[in-house]
Amino acid sequence: MVAGSVDYLKIQFDYSRRYFNEFISDRPHLKDYLKPDETPTLLIDLKGVKSRYIEIKYHLPFVKIYYAVKANDHISIISSLAELGSGFEIASTEELKKVLSFGVSPDRIISSNPIKPMDFIEYAYRHGVDRFAVDSFVEVDKISKVAKRSRVYVRIVVPNEGSEWPLSKKFGLDIDTALEVLEYAKDKGLIPYGITFHVGSQCNNYRNWFIAIKLASELWEKARRKGINLQVLNMGGGLPVRYMYEALRVEDIAYYVKGLLQKYFPKLPHEVQMEPGRGVVGDQGIMITRVIGKAKRGEEHWLYIDTGVFNGLAEALGGIRYPFYVEREGPLKEWTIGGVSCDSMDVVAKSVALPEPEVGDYVYILSAGAYTNVYASNFNGFPAPKIVAV
Ligand SMILES: *Cc1c(COP(=O)(O)O)cnc(C)c1O
DSSP: OOTTSOOHHHHHHHHHHHHHHHHHHTOGGGGGGSSOSSSSEEEEOHHHHHHHHHHHHHHSTTEEEEEEGGGOOOHHHHHHHHHTTOEEEOOSHHHHHHHHTTTOOGGGEEBOOSSOOHHHHHHHHHTTOOEEEEOSHHHHHHHHHHSTTOEEEEEBOOOOTTEEEOOTTTSOBOHHHHHHHHHHHHHTTOEEEEEEOOOOEEEOOHHHHHHHHHHHHHHHHHHHHTTOOOOEEEOOOOOOOOSSSOOOOHHHHHHHHHHHHHHHOSSOOSEEEEOOSHHHHGGGEEEEEEEEEEEEETTEEEEEESOOTTTTOGGGGGTOOOOEEOSOOSOEEEEEEEOSSSOTTOEEEEEEEEEOOOTTOEEEEOSOSSSSGGGOOOGGGOOOOEEEEO
16 A cells, blocks of 8 residues: 555445444344344344334424335334334235234325235225325326225425435326326315325435425415315435445434425425335344355455345345445455355445455345345345344
């Protein structure tokens, strides 16, 4: 290393080590679970999940939280949040059954995927869920057939810049078409209920909330002038968590969002909702894996671990950069981390600074609580991670 140059490897590994040490020292109840016989294991801090929910509630006391079940549908997470009085955002019959099985009443459940299978709409409605997002005339037709008199909220398209996992291309309408869809829903006997948007998952950009709330207020006013009095503003998900960089804090987003609401919704809607998924569970889980092999290919150091993009780390493909940690000392090397399967796409991370571990060592992957086990398949015969939630 040239004297005076920046040691990026050290900065990176120090960040991960500090994160790991803080995580564990804040959570002594996890200590006994850090060296499982069976790997991969996703270790989830249930207390942490609950305190994150409480933190969001504390900073946004007038907002009703509907946990987005798809982020992590583990039963302990659902039951813990159900106990705290959380609502739930679901998109499938299986998710709905799970949530209902914990005694959550259907008036605490909403379904915000704008395009839903018909049999799911029917099932949900039969079980008392009557709030559905829409962003097309066809969806209004479907809902009006099998879920008469239910309440629909329209999804508008908002910027997703600066969100690690943008969603804006797949769903959402401009506000003029959104207004037409709300009017159409009214004509079809449904109740035009509100407006929803999603700023993009892992949203580290305040501006997206600004544009979204501003657009929503314009649509709200346009609807009012057409005699449609909406009741709900649903602000979707998007709360970010820490990965290889710090994220905006809930507290700061809440402060900013409150200011926007004061300006654009001086008279607050009857209900203001949020549907955080990642923001509740993302940094409350550690994926515990083991080294299964090492290789040097040209100048590149490869480390192979016993999970991969098909067994829980799918978001690595979309650019999520997890912090990695091993309990070793020694000079740092830059590693490419390969997944367990034979597939060449199964590469979990590049340029990861770690001291050299041995085969059999534990590799800790931080911030693995959201969009991990839910994505896992049994590809190549390797099972999804075992989940331990304590
Ligand atoms: C996935 C999803 C969420 C949760 O998003 P996060 O970024 O994980 O908070 C919320 N609402 C809808 C409609 C979603 O599809």
